[in-house]
Amino acid sequence: MSAFVRRSWVARMLMASLMLTVVAQGSVPADGDAAARPKLAIKAAKILTMDDDDTVINNGVMLIADGKIVAVGKQSKVDIPAGFDVIDHGDDWILPGLVDCHNHIAGSLFDLNDGVYLTNPGLRTVDVVTPRNENLENCLSGGVTSVLLIPGSGNNMSGFGTTTKTFGNSTEEMVIKAPGSLKIAQAGNPERYWYRVGRRFMNWNLRQTLEKAKLYHDGWTAYQKGEIAEPPTFDIVWSDFRDLFDGQFPVSVHTQIYQVYMTTITMLRDHFGLDVVTDHSTFDSYKLASLIKERDMYAIVGPRVFHFDSRDRTINGCAARFAEQGIERLGINTDAPVIPQEDLSYQATMACWYGWNDHYAAIKGITRIPAESLGIIDRVGSLEAGKDADFGLWTGSPIDPRSVCKKTFVDGRIAYDVEVKRRTR
């Protein structure tokens, strides 16, 4: 009996793994050779370029080659050179691949937080990027092509994030920038440390860590400027912070309620002068929009897109509240897997439903804005010649929940095709 059960269990496992293999093979081409990066001319009813001039091209065509965009324009104005295969997508829309500032699923969900210390300056998420994992395969069905993979918010400083594509065969192929950010959570989860910690302790401790890092950076800067003769001792933990203080990448902050959002602005931005992305602007943080505006900062809303103010019994759309106070650098995030990564566009949909009336701005909030805030706008976030050929072919506006993303391209390769395998987005 037991032998039978065991054999049966093994058999089931074998079956299952066999099926997984079949599924993997049945999806999309994975090789990085030229055949997978064809020269294409894609015609569509509408191209939302999301460029600086907010250009929308009706009856347009986009040329891609070698993983890059060659040209975008009206079909009547762009000549299709020889060697480009023409795909006519009739009534569909072309959109830049969507970008998310707050993602955990591009890595391993078992390696979110190291729980020993409250600040962990030596950790990097680039070590856990997991190409072609099931969550990433799903996320492509929502047209999401670039994400910031960050550690969890269980510590005040949990490590360096990685901006990465959502498709590719290896970490090297996928990664855009590593480090892509420094992840900080000033409160909201780290208080569950093994002995309880309050905000006085957490903020003091975090500030001390950053002061040490800054001291290291200032020492090396002084050396490079010739102000001191001897170079400081190299330190592998603090060396990552040099680019941070040089503004090469931002701090991405798990902000939260009012007080936490406020200390992000006063400590990280004002005191340390860091480039800050508040990629978790939820609860009542919109009450601080005036401070964000004064400093020209980005506010990225999510995973909660509305806040019920129990004091005043009001329902507030977080994005709408930011927008009505004049915040234009306004984006949306998922915090995947809290909200599935493929549902990034639904997040924008709901932000609109809760009163954000500028629907174009909402699309910008899941493409150009997050790409700008992460400093990767030179490669992704809009459709312009020279940029990476990351885009989605949609049946309509991505924030209309009736729309479907039919195909997703990453670096000129087809990464998702609804006709090959439909995923239930």
Added chain:
Amino acid sequence: MNQRRLHRSATMALMLSAAIAVFVSAAQAQTVLLENGKIIPVNGEPIEKGSVLIKNGRIEAVGASVDAPFDAKVIDCEGKVIFPGMIDAHTWRGLDVPNESPGVTPFLNVYDAIDPSQLFFEDSLRDGVLSIHVSPGNNTIIDGLTRVVHPIGLTPEQMTTAPDVAMKLSVTPKTGYDRMRQMAEFREAFRKLDEEMAQLAEKKYEDKLREDEKDLTVPPEEAREKGKELIEPKDIPDKNRNLLMLSQGKLRNFVYCGAAMDVPAAIRTAKQYGFFDQSVFVLGSETFKAIDALKDAGRPVVLDGNLVHTEADALTGEEEETFVPKVIDDAGLKFALQRQWGSTLGERYLWYQAARCVREGISRDHALKSITLWPAEMLGLGDRLGSLEKGKDANVLVLSGDPLKMTTWVELGFVQGEKVYDKAEDIRLNRLFAAPEDELGPSTAPVSQPVEEGHTEVHQGEYEEPETDQ
């Protein structure tokens, strides 16, 4: 203070809560004349009909007749009372938690945890408490620095009246500790400070010798002694800076003595480590029993929010009640009253606490000083706050009547010369007083309208369940 910033913070506070009546009519602090009111300056005799002139954020003149510049905004206070903003001498409200888990954290600062969005601040403004000494709670050993704030502003920077006012300590044992352990922790903290400072001095002296290319072989004792004067402020590690200031007698300190038996320990400790001359004792309700020791010490005290100490006789079971402020007042000590914020009764108002003092035979003068001038002096802000005097910060209240009268409400509040509260605009309060048929509707308000929230547990109510996401 930067007036523009205060204005901005005032308008933002309006947005913080659509219901609160906080508005400012002009971008710049105006020159304001409050005239025809009864002035209770606290530091002197009341003036039955007089005026207060506010200019550049300060009180410019107080008197029966005051010459006002032509451009002053004149507010008629006929039938009203003009009174200094009240002062809460000691509270942990406004923070997320009263104390941190570690007991010896002199390097911490309430700045890092003050939450301007708490309803506590809005209520303080409404209640006329215009200066709040935010301090760590009593469950500690050597805690961090405190701050005096006004209850209006977007950030602690905007709210600050005076930063880093005092250090909070407790000789009463922290949870899980006994008194011997508590005292041992004090000894250990100061011994460690001495040792680290000595090591620093030694290093500084050796560095100096090395720089001068002199012989390094000096005895450590000599190096430690001679190196002392070489230490510059920037050499002192952050974690020791506040404790060092305390031990040098340069830092005001609030020492909690929860029981009578803690008073001698507090006095001894404060004297031993050199901070006694800057001490204020924060008392528990039974601490008055050490009145002789407190009287000898002659330091000002902050009283417990519970003004009556009740004790049952061990043999007869007969209950005996003591009105604590009377004992303190009779001993000639300067005292400050605290609000008992968790109370749903009158103890949560400073005026009520003071009124009860008068009921129990304390002079009206002392009762009023215990919520204004005395706490100001204890905080080292006697030259800025606590009374209506020329040159002080214009933290001024216009009351509908006598401050100790039960029907009195704050009508106008000025912080550093800016009008930050107007009862006419206080939607929450107006709803409280509205007739049922009134559009505002008091108790039958539909859910779509703002309603008054219960006052208990405000500090926790602000915070939703911790998130489950990463």
